[in-house]
Structures are given as C-alpha cells and as structure tokens.
Amino acid sequence: MTADVQTTADIDLIQRILPHRYPFLLVDRVRDIVPFQSAVGLKNVTVNEPHFQGHFPGVPIMPGVTIIEAMAQTAAVMVGVSADLADKNFLVYFMGIDACKFRRKVVPGDVLELHVEATRGKAGAKVWKFAGRATVEGELACECAFTAMMDIPSEAS
Numbered sequence: 001m002t003a004d005v006q007t008t009a010d011i012d013l014i015q016r017i018l019p020h021r022y023p024f025l026l027v028d029r030v031r032d033i034v035p036f037q038s039a040v041g042l043k044n045v046t047v048n049e050p051h052f053q054g055h056f057p058g059v060p061i062m063p064g065v066t067i068i069e070a071m072a073q074t075a076a077v078m079v080g081v082s083a084d085l086a087d088k089n090f091l092v093y094f095m096g097i098d099a100c101k102f103r104r105k106v107v108p109g110d111v112l113e114l115h116v117e118a119t120r121g122k123a124g125a126k127v128w129k130f131a132g133r134a135t136v137e138g139e140l141a142c143e144c145a146f147t148a149m150m151d152i153p154s155e156a157s
Contacts, residue, residue: 005033005035006033006081007031007032007033007034008029008030008031008032008033009029009030009031009033009077009081010029011028011029013077013081013086014027014028014029014030014073014077016086016087017076017077017080017081017085017086017090018073018076018077018080018090019089019090019091020073023049023050023051024069025073026043026066026069026070026073027041027042027043027070027073027074027077027114028041028042028043028044029041029042030042030074030077030078030081033077033078033081033082035081035082036078036079036082036083036118036121036122036123037078037117037118038078038115038116038117038118039074039075039077039078039081039116040074040113040114040115040116041070041071041073041074041077041113041114041116042111042112042113042114043070043111043112043114044111044112045062045106045107045108045109045110045111045112046108046109047060047108047109049062049108051063051066052108060107060108061105061106061107062105062106062107062110062112064100064102064142067102067106067112067134067141067142068097068100068132068142068144068146070112070114070134071114071116071130071132071134071142071144071146072092072094072130072132072146072148074114074116074132075092075116075118075128075130075132075146075148076090076092076148076150078116078118079092079118079121079128079150082123083123083124083152085152088152088153089153090150090151090152090153091150091151092148092149092150092151093148093149093151094146094147094148095127095147095148095149096146096147097144097145097146097147098144098145098146098147099143099144099145100142100143100144101142101143101144102141102142103139103140103141103142103143104136104139104140104141104142105141106134106136106141106142110136110137111136111137112134112135112136112141113134113135113136114132114133114134115132115133115134115135116130116131116132117130117131117132118130119131119145121150124152125150126149126150126151126152127147127148127149127150128147128148128149128150129145129146129147130145130146130147130148131143131144131145132144132145132146
C-alpha cells in the first residue's frame, strides 16, 4: 500500500463503481475505508424516497431490505475502491443474508451509518462475507452477516 490510499468515496466515485441509480442507489458517501477490510457508508434518509409512499402511508419507515441493501452497497464500494474498480463494469450479487435483526425504525431525517467489515475475502476473491451494522446517532438499527459474489471483469484484473 502507498501513502495515497483512498479512504473516502463521494457520490461521483460511488456512481463510477456501482451500477445502481435512483431510486436504488442507497449510499451517499463512504468514509473510513480500510482497503479490503472495512468502511462506513452514509445514507441521508429523505421523505421523498419512493418506498415511503407505500411503507407506510402517514408513517414512513425505511424498509429493512433497503437497509440491508445499503450495507451491501457500502461493502461493494469498499471493495471497488480497494481494487481500483471505478469505471470497470463491476457487479456484486447477494448470495446470502444471515442472522439479520432489526432494532430500531429508520425514518426520514435520519442519517444511517452503515458499518461493514469483511470477514472473508481478499483482493481478487469472488466470494466475500461481511458483517454489517446500521446505526442512527449511535443507536443500532440493524445488524446482519451477508455473503456476496464479486463479478470483477477480466479486463479489470
């Protein structure tokens, strides 16, 4: 590693790594990136997101599956930054979600912090496992373990 290790990803870099776009791009910034190990994603939860129209009318609550997806997107950005995969048609697929627990509602106005840590995986690996925790103001909202397959294009290797 060099002294110029990238430790953050703004929305521009995130969009150069992930194929997701509105309304399914669920991470606004990633910080504290430790290459191939961990990162913290930030999601500013706003009332104008489309899932709030139906989940639930008059009582907007961020769906749990979107919280898990935001953690997975954070993990993908961490791997993408670590492996220099911007602009390389990098894709990531869920393989499993385990031990998922929801502890707190996430509502408009919250800033969701998405803490992810690689528990299995290394540079060039296809299958990775992660531990994820989503918090709001330090309070645990969701925790889970998840497995993902990294589809790294051969020209990126």
